Amino acid sequence: MMSLEVEALDSGYGAIKVLRGVSFSIAEGEVLGVLGRNGMGKTTLIRALSGLIKATSGAIRLDGEDISGLQAYERARRGITTVVQGRGIFPQLTVRENLEMGRIAAGKRPRDRSEEVLSYFPRLGERMSQQAGTMSGGEQQMLAIGRGLMTDPKVMLLDEPSDGIMPTLVHQIGVTLKExxxxEGMTIVIVEQNVPMIFNMADHCIILEKGALVAKGTTQEVSQSDVVQQYLAI
Ligand SMILES: Nc1ncnc2c1ncn2[C@@H]1O[C@H](COP(=O)(O)OP(=O)(O)OP(=O)(O)O)[C@@H](O)[C@H]1O
Ligand SMILES: [Mg+2]
Structure with missing residues (x-):
């Protein structure tokens, strides 16, 4: 539902520069896959987009408006939700409470999305009263995505949703995200080490190497290019 344009983005942690001149754009309703080896800046990109860290220069435009100066909560109110690496759910709370937290986190009162969330992830519906921390890794990932959906987002940023999850479930989560x-026409930026998952679901891909883009194009272009061999070692 919203386009995202990143132009010459630099960001990092204090004196540590990580992202260098990153530029790409995503049309509304598209899926962008972000690939790259460990430590190449994928999570840093997600943090810079969500507002957890600041851009030191460059622009991040949501439907044409530069949001790079906005705080994380202000970006969340504009419809950006983030499913962080390691899931970031509340382990002591129940599934129901975690989902409700998603709704509260949106700041406003978004329309109640719980029915759709449970239709995408029926397993959550069977576990509404279970303490989230006692669920399997895959179920926790579904909950993290479900909680993000509860904010009624326009853009979802996902950081390695396949992390620590068995292959059949990874496939299922990929299929559900695509659905x-x-x-919903929801724009998705998805960081992954799981290259097949990305090649299956993304419209466009970028590859990050030491904080800079070394590839950008349609999934077909990127998947057939030599850079995959060169930078992803597969
Ligand atoms: N809070 C921080 N303070 C300082 N440096 C950091 C911080 N977080 C990450 N870095 C550094 O930034 C670089 C990029 O890290 P980042 O977490 O973005 O990589 P990544 O591509 O997500 O890796 P992975 O695949 O292992 O999750 C690394 O060199 C890392 O050490
Ligand atoms: Mg990471």
Missing amino acids: INKN
Whole structure:
């Protein structure tokens, strides 16, 4: 539902520069896959987009408006939700409470999305009263995505949703994300080490190497290019 344009983005941690001149754009309703080896700046990119860290220069435009000066909560109110690496759910709270936290986190009172969330992830519906920390890794990931959906987002940023999850479930989560993307027209930026998952679901891909883009194009272009061999070692 919203386009995102990143132009000459530099960001990092204090004196440590990580992202260098990163530029790409995503049309509304598209899926962008972000690939790259460990430590190449993928999570840093997600943090810079969500507002957890500041851009030192460059622009981040949401539907044409530069949001790079906004705080994380202000970006969340504009419809950006983040499913962080390691999931970031509240382990002591129940599934129901975690989902409700998603709704509260949106700041406003978004329309109640719980019915759709449970239709995408029926397993959550069977576990509404279970303490989230006692669920399997895959179920916790579904909950993290479900909680993000509860904010009624326009853009979802996902950081390695396949992390620590068995292959069949990874496939299923990928299929469900694509379904959500199609049904809701939700723009998705997804960071992954799981290259097949990205090649299956992304419209466009970028590859990050030491904080800079070394590839950018349609998934077909990137997947057939030599850079995959060169920078992803597969
Ligand atoms: N809080 C921080 N303070 C200082 N440096 C950091 C911080 N977080 C990350 N870095 C550094 O920034 C660089 C990029 O890290 P980042 O977490 O973005 O990589 P990544 O591509 O997500 O890796 P992974 O695949 O392992 O998750 C690394 O060199 C890392 O050490
Ligand atoms: Mg990371």
